[in-house]
Amino acid sequence: MDFTVFDTPQPAVGPAQAEQIAVAVYGVGGVASPLAGERDRSFRIDGDRGSYVLKIGNRGDRPDALEAQAAAMAHALAFDPSLPLPRVIPTPDGDPVGSHDGYLLQLTEHIDGAAPVERDTPPGLRRSLGSLAGRLSIALRGYDHAALHRLFPWDLTKLPQLAPLLDHVPTERRSVLAEALATFEARVLPALGRLGGQPVHGDLHDDNIVVDPDDPERVIGLFDFGDMSWGPRAIELAVTTTYQCFGTDPAQAMAQVVSAFHVADPLHPAEMALVPGLVAGRCVQSLLMAARHLATHPDNAEYAAGDAENMWDTLNRLLAVDQETVVERVLRACGFGFPSPTDPLALRRERLGPTLSLSYDNPVHPERGVGVWLIEHDGRRLLDAYNNVPQVGHAHPEVVSALTAQARRLSTNTRYLVDEVVAYADQLAGLFPDPLGVVMFTNSGSEANDLAYQIARAVTEGQGVITTAHAYHGTTSATAAMSPEEYQSPPHAVTVGGEETLRRADAADVLGGQLAEATRVLESREETPAMMICDTVFSSEGIFDLPHGYLRTARKWAVETGALLVADEVQAGFGRVGPRFWGFAADEVVPDIVTLGKPMGNGYPMGAVVTTAAIAERFAARWHFFSTFAGSPLAAAAGMAVLDVIEGEGLAGQADRVGAYLRRGIAALAHPGIAAVRGPGLFIGVELADAGTTHRVVEEMRERGVLIGSTGPGDNVLKIRPPLVFTEHHADILLDRLAGVLDQI
Numbered sequence: 001m002d003f004t005v006f007d008t009p010q011p012a013v014g015p016a017q018a019e020q021i022a023v024a025v026y027g028v029g030g031v032a033s034p035l036a037g038e039r040d041r042s043f044r045i046d047g048d049r050g051s052y053v054l055k056i057g058n059r060g061d062r063p064d065a066l067e068a069q070a071a072a073m074a075h076a077l078a079f080d081p082s083l084p085l086p087r088v089i090p091t092p093d094g095d096p097v098g099s100h101d102g103y104l105l106q107l108t109e110h111i112d113g114a115a116p117v118e119r120d121t122p123p124g125l126r127r128s129l130g131s132l133a134g135r136l137s138i139a140l141r142g143y144d145h146a147a148l149h150r151l152f153p154w155d156l157t158k159l160p161q162l163a164p165l166l167d168h169v170p171t172e173r174r175s176v177l178a179e180a181l182a183t184f185e186a187r188v189l190p191a192l193g194r195l196g197g198q199p200v201h202g203d204l205h206d207d208n209i210v211v212d213p214d215d216p217e218r219v220i221g222l223f224d225f226g227d228m229s230w231g232p233r234a235i236e237l238a239v240t241t242t243y244q245c246f247g248t249d250p251a252q253a254m255a256q257v258v259s260a261f262h263v264a265d266p267l268h269p270a271e272m273a274l275v276p277g278l279v280a281g282r283c284v285q286s287l288l289m290a291a292r293h294l295a296t297h298p299d300n301a302e303y304a305a306g307d308a309e310n311m312w313d314t315l316n317r318l319l320a321v322d323q324e325t326v327v328e329r330v331l332r333a334c335g336f337g338f339p340s341p342t343d344p345l346a347l348r349r350e351r352l353g354p355t356l357s358l359s360y361d362n363p364v365h366p367e368r369g370v371g372v373w374l375i376e377h378d379g380r381r382l383l384d385a386y387n388n389v390p391q392v393g394h395a396h397p398e399v400v401s402a403l404t405a406q407a408r409r410l411s412t413n414t415r416y417l418v419d420e421v422v423a424y425a426d427q428l429a430g431l432f433p434d435p436l437g438v439v440m441f442t443n444s445g446s447e448a449n450d451l452a453y454q455i456a457r458a459v460t461e462g463q464g465v466i467t468t469a470h471a472y473h474g475t476t477s478a479t480a481a482m483s484p485e486e487y488q489s490p491p492h493a494v495t496v497g498g499e500e501t502l503r504r505a506d507a508a509d510v511l512g513g514q515l516a517e518a519t520r521v522l523e524s525r526e527e528t529p530a531m532m533i534c535d536t537v538f539s540s541e542g543i544f545d546l547p548h549g550y551l552r553t554a555r556k557w558a559v560e561t562g563a564l565l566v567a568d569e570v571q572a573g574f575g576r577v578g579p580r581f582w583g584f585a586a587d588e589v590v591p592d593i594v595t596l597g598k599p600m601g602n603g604y605p606m607g608a609v610v611t612t613a614a615i616a617e618r619f620a621a622r623w624h625f626f627s628t629f630a631g632s633p634l635a636a637a638a639g640m641a642v643l644d645v646i647e648g649e650g651l652a653g654q655a656d657r658v659g660a661y662l663r664r665g666i667a668a669l670a671h672p673g674i675a676a677v678r679g680p681g682l683f684i685g686v687e688l689a690d691a692g693t694t695h696r697v698v699e700e701m702r703e704r705g706v707l708i709g710s711t712g713p714g715d716n717v718l719k720i721r722p723p724l725v726f727t728e729h730h731a732d733i734l735l736d737r738l739a740g741v742l743d744q745i
């Protein structure tokens with residue numbers, strides 16, 4: 001190990017001489033006051049033109065050391081100008097490194113700020129430091145300099161070379177340090193060696209930062225690049241973490257620093273898992289260096305003692321706890337390593353209550369999803385031909401990235417002027433025919449329908465709802481009362497249409513008569529209709545194509561009665577029915593209100609009411625509407641990503657094409673068990689000849705690795721409704737399995 005710079009005395013320069021040097025070399029006059037340091041000598045210079053820090057380099061250091069530091073700071077600032085680093089002031093000749101009397105010099109801006117609190121570091125400051133370390137790590141990544149590759153005792157990758165320093169350590173501590181050193185060499189170094197290198201500041205702690213006096217958890221200055229070395233960024237992370245473990249539970253402190261670093265510069269779990277070992281290593285390194293300093297500079301014992309007691313305490317706290325538990329805590333803080341319950345089924349029953357049903361006799365136990373696949377904990381891949389929430393595919397990278405980037409930046413509510421929400425509403429409104437152009441955000445499809453009913457009542461002053469015979473529109477009290485699929489005899493609802501009607505060629509005409517009758521029923525109850533609501537793919541009726549003229553009939557009725565026509569696009573919307581994008585568009589009718597949900601955020605919970613400006617005005621005159629989470633920037637980010645992907649990947653066209661392919665394929669099976677195949681785009685209903693077989697078909701498909709569902713008043717219709725990224729290839733898999741299952745049953 002090379003200790004030259006540590007054995008060369010600090011520059012013998014006092015404040016008076018520092019003042020002279022500042023004037024002579026930089027033309028900067030001012031009063032010098034000394035700052036603490038290990039090898040160099042630094043002064044704060046307060047002059048008329050501001051404050052600076054003058055660093056006088058150690059003569060034992062490499063001649064290019066200061067140049068490497070100045071270039072590193074410049075590099076990082078050029079990459080990320082928002083980093084709180086001081087700017088280097090060059091000499092009048094433009095040289096970033098000055099010289100005087102054989103000393104090399106560096107002048108930087110002085111960043112005015114407060115020293116962080118010494119005790120009980122707030123978690124917010126830990127997170128600030130973690131975040132800063134991550135941002136710095138990215139900003140330094142493209143930088144390199146020969147001086148970073150020097151043999152240097154503060155380089156944690158060289159820790160084993162400090163073993164001879166154990167001789168300086170008090171005997172009672174020696175064996176603990178020796179053992180920790182051996183563990184580091186055996187367990188940590190090999191894993192570290194598998195990670196790539198980059199510049200590491202290596203000294204990010206309270207003495208090298210200042211914070212905002214008005215916000216003491218915000219770091220506004222980071223300095224001292226004198227300990228830079230070359231190594232994995234995990235070292236930056238671990239060094240930063242070490243000091244934050246002082247006097248506290250190390251696992252908790254690690255969770256705080258590492259998660260913040262991870263948000264700024266995403267880490268691999270393998271890097272996170274190294275943190276406890278690296279922190280222990282840093283403690284050992286610091287204790288060995290302190291012991292050496294004390295032995296070689298007994299005059300400067302105070303400096304040597306510095307952090308030693310904290311390091312010793314932290315090391316012992318770490319050694320006292322199970323490393324795996326600490327790693328688990330860190331991984332969890334970063335969203336990894338979620339613990340699986342030993343009996344998830346029993347725990348589910350106990351904790352989620354009996355009201356939730358579970359799909360499939362052999363429950364699906366997914367661990368992750370990607371595209372059209374759900375992957376179970378045992379590694380089994382299931383082709384997802386059922387879920388329309390992940391409209392653009394499970395874990396679509398554009399949606400995930402949009403959400404995570406937005407979560408990092410801002411999540412707030414619609415009472416503020418949030419650009420993301422307005423921009424998204426504008427993009428969404430562009431997908432509707434005039435005069436539909438006002439978007440009111442909700443958190444779900446149920447809430448959207450609930451709000452639609454509230455609007456309809458306010459605008460029409462009626463109470464009655466007309467709905468289709470076996471419809472489902474939501475789970476709130478009001479929407480449950482218009483969902484005959486789940487609840488019989490809802491108080492304000494009268495039903496029309498239904499399976500029987502939908503099968504008829506003259507369904508639109510039949511509907512006309514039914515609407516007139518329903519209106520009379522409402523009148524007999526001394527009610528007037530507020531709205532008619534229609535799920536445009538009739539998903540719970542057994543899946544039907546919108547009969548020709550059906551919504552036009554409804555539109556005509558609405559105009560005559562003054563009621564509103566509500567198209568529930570919670571199931572049908574967002575390209576599933578093909579390029580016409582919305583179910584209602586098949587009939588060239590513009591509803592008064594369109595409600596949205598399920599696929600809107602690809603899994604982010606969001607819904608909306610889309611209506612006309614006139615209706616929105618009339619509603620606003622009587623009611624105020626606000627829902628805390630609805631229309632958050634997160635929702636907007638997810639929603640925008642979904643629209644971009646649908647458009648960018650041509651998914652509406654694909655839904656049309658693959659849907660037709662799949663329907664043709666099912667029809668071509670010409671299986672006697674199949675009575676009919678129908679539905680628009682990728683919303684396919686397969687009516688079975690024998691309702692008694694539906695359950696077995698669905699279960700057997702699941703056993704063969706394909707998820708589908710069932711629907712309809714007689715539960716005799718297979719429901720096939722995959723993410724829109726479903727291709728002909730996936731359709732072939734489904735067809736093959738379906739043929740096999742039908743033959744068997």
Ligand code: PMP
Nearest residue numbers: 444445446472473474535570597
């Ligand atoms: N409308 C329709 C047509 C639906 O199918 C559903 C849900 N299946 C809803 C509304 C309610 O949506 P959510 O469960 O997201 O509130």
